[in-house]
Amino acid sequence: MTATAGRDAGSAARHESDAVGPAPLAMVVGPTRLAPSVLRRLADQPPPITDRRFLAEFREALELLRPVLGTTAAETFLVPGSGTAGMESLAASLLDPARPVLVLSTGMWGERWHELCTGLGLPSRVLRAAPGHGLDLDEVAACLRDRPYQAVLLTHVDSSSGVRADVATVTALAHRHGALSLVDGIAAAGAEEVRQDDWDVDAYLTSPPKALSGPGGLFLVALRAAAVDVLTDRGWTPRGYSLDLGRWLPVTRTLAAGDFAYFQTPPGALVSALAESLRLIVAEGPERIRRHETLAVRLRTGLAAADLRLFTADAADRAHGVTVLRTPAGVDAARLVAAVERHGVVLQAGTYPTAARRTVRIGHLGNHTAADVDRTLAALTAALAETARAEA
Incomplete structure (x- = not known):
């Protein structure tokens, strides 16, 4: 040798x-x-996207997301992409580029909302909490009184600061002033109480690889009626294509009924693993x-x-x-x-x-x-x- x-x-x-x-x-x-059962699903051979068992599992994942997010009425979406892609999807799909938004920042992820808005050409104002502190709700109310905003963008749990926001109160303030409530719950759902219907949150976003203990590569969205109305009644053209929830809406509705529809190829093994992780959460x-x-x-x-x-x-x-x-x-x-x-x-x-x-x-x-x-x-x-x- x-x-x-x-x-x-x-x-x-x-x-x-x-x-x-x-x-x-x-x-x-x-x-x-x-969990071991989720790992086993990731190891399965990905099924054809028209397979009836796969379609049933896709439908189940969309249904199981509702109790996890505290909603019975919201339209749910399961889309390939990272959590940041999900944030961009909400901004590109629901926000009119000609109207301002209010970003509430408690750390890095509030700043990410702002960066996304800037990149999409959306006028935005940022209200920053003091380092390590929650939002000053009086300041939030004053900002909303100061000028009209089409939406308030909020992070439920900012993992850079460890701050959990008062989503219910912020949403109530937003609606009082005619603004939508868009919430990044990526580091929250599965570990924090989420009551989308009771809080009347218009759009709630999450992603599996945090507290949902699921596979990365997907983002999950639940839209209540006001947000769905924006998708169907937009008088402006969204900046983007693959992340446009308006294009996903008829597809996800068909998939929610258990039938096949196509916009982009769903990642089969990830969907199956997600369905299993949501089953475990609902069972707990x-x-x-x-x-x-x-x-x-x-x-x-x-x-x-x-x-x-x-x-x-x-x-x-x-x-x-x-x-x-x-x-x-x-x-x-x-x-x-x-x-x-x-x-x-x-x-x-x-x-x-x-x-x-x-x-x-x-x-x-x-x-x-x-x-x-x-x-x-x-x-x-x-x-x-x-x-x-x-x-x-």
């Missing part, structure tokens, strides 16, 4: 050893852990939200005991599935994340626009357990001790 061949063989052996070693625990905002029922609340309390109690402060200032604003903590003085977020991973747990550095290097995100969404939280706290404690020794 040559020296080169020996090095190659040794490298291959090391990679093989790495591959079979224990996987770290991923406590991230997404993608989250999939209200206990799912209580479980997320309990895990959040357990984690934050442990963080307080370790003298770690949260970025989200007020307890009433804190999400149930995402926790954003402040790093100790002098400790960079990337450095702390790397130290925690050496102890077997993967966290994510912050993404809040002005505090990314000083914050760390912990995702406890979907299928996580109390044992996962305890393991995370142990890894954080060990990493902090390691960091302190390095500085001594």
